[in-house]
Amino acid sequence: AQTVTQSQPEMSVQEAETVTLSCTYDTSESDYYLFWYKQPPSRQMILVIRQEAYKQQNATENRFSVNFQKAAKSFSLKISDSQLGDAAMYFCAYRSVGTGNQFYFGTGTSLTVIP
Amino acid sequence: KAGVTQTPRYLIKTRGQQVTLSCSPISGHRSVSWYQQTPGQGLQFLFEYFSETQRNKGNFPGRFSGRQFSNSRSEMNVSTLELGDSALYLCASSPVSPQGPSEQYFGPGTRLTVT
Numbered sequence: 001a002q003t004v005t006q007s008q009p010e011m012s013v014q015e016a017e018t019v020t021l022s023c024t025y026d027t028s029e030s031d032y033y034l035f036w037y038k039q040p041p042s043r044q045m046i047l048v049i050r051q052e053a054y055k056q057q058n059a060t061e062n063r064f065s066v067n068f069q070k071a072a073k074s075f076s077l078k079i080s081d082s083q084l085g086d087a088a089m090y091f092c093a094y095r096s097v098g099t100g101n102q103f104y105f106g107t108g109t110s111l112t113v114i115p
Numbered sequence: 116k117a118g119v120t121q122t123p124r125y126l127i128k129t130r131g132q133q134v135t136l137s138c139s140p141i142s143g144h145r146s147v148s149w150y151q152q153t154p155g156q157g158l159q160f161l162f163e164y165f166s167e168t169q170r171n172k173g174n175f176p177g178r179f180s181g182r183q184f185s186n187s188r189s190e191m192n193v194s195t196l197e198l199g200d201s202a203l204y205l206c207a208s209s210p211v212s213p214q215g216p217s218e219q220y221f222g223p224g225t226r227l228t229v230t
Contacts, residue, residue: 033217033218035218037221042223043203043223043224044221044222044223044224045205045207045221046221047218047219047220050217050218091157091158101171102148102160102163102171102173103148103160103219104160105150105157105158105160106157107155107156107157108157
């Protein structure tokens with residue numbers, strides 16, 4: 001079975017600074033999706049960024065970008081110019097391409113933004 | 116478009132009882148997945164339904180069951196509740212894609228407390 005590992009249970013960053021959250025995964029598949037989800041204290045989980053494994057270019061969404069290292073099976077999230085609203089639980093997730101394949105989530109990283 | 120809705124938002128039950136949770140996906144989404152979220156365990160996949168058929172199932176006991184209706188609304192049922200079933204139950208819907216769900220949209224969750 002695929003596994004997703006987030007080795008940093010908690011992280012903190014000063015407002016306006018940059019922080020990187022780590023994620024590694026284990027799979028024998030060659031085609032898959034990787035995701036970062038954000039869950040603020042209100043509990044609504046929202047998608048931050050998505051990466052298709054066949055794309056070599058790293059995905060970016062405004063202040064959020066990823067460093068996708070396929071050979072190393074690593075998928076880190078960089079948050080630039082951190083804002084107070086970025087404080088949340090961040091989950092890394094994986095899904096193989098194809099119907100009938102489930103999403104696998106890491107255990108999450110709790111990010112605190114210090115004013 | 117309205118987002119994923121879940122009812123009820125909070126529920127308190129006693130051991131041995133059963134409970135039914137409801138999820139209405141985003142209009143047009145035919146895939147609905149359920150997750151159990153507990154501190155330290157992250158999100159554990161329960162099952163996925165697509166067009167009224169269970170397409171995938173996680174590693175949970177048979178006390179956990181679900182179904183999907185023709186309008187894509189889904190319910191999950193937990194029978195003979197145990198204290199360990201206390202958790203946040205999240206529902207997520209996905210748009211149809213030939214390669215399976217490429218992303219999920221989450222509801223606010225149902226907080227179940229078993230006493």
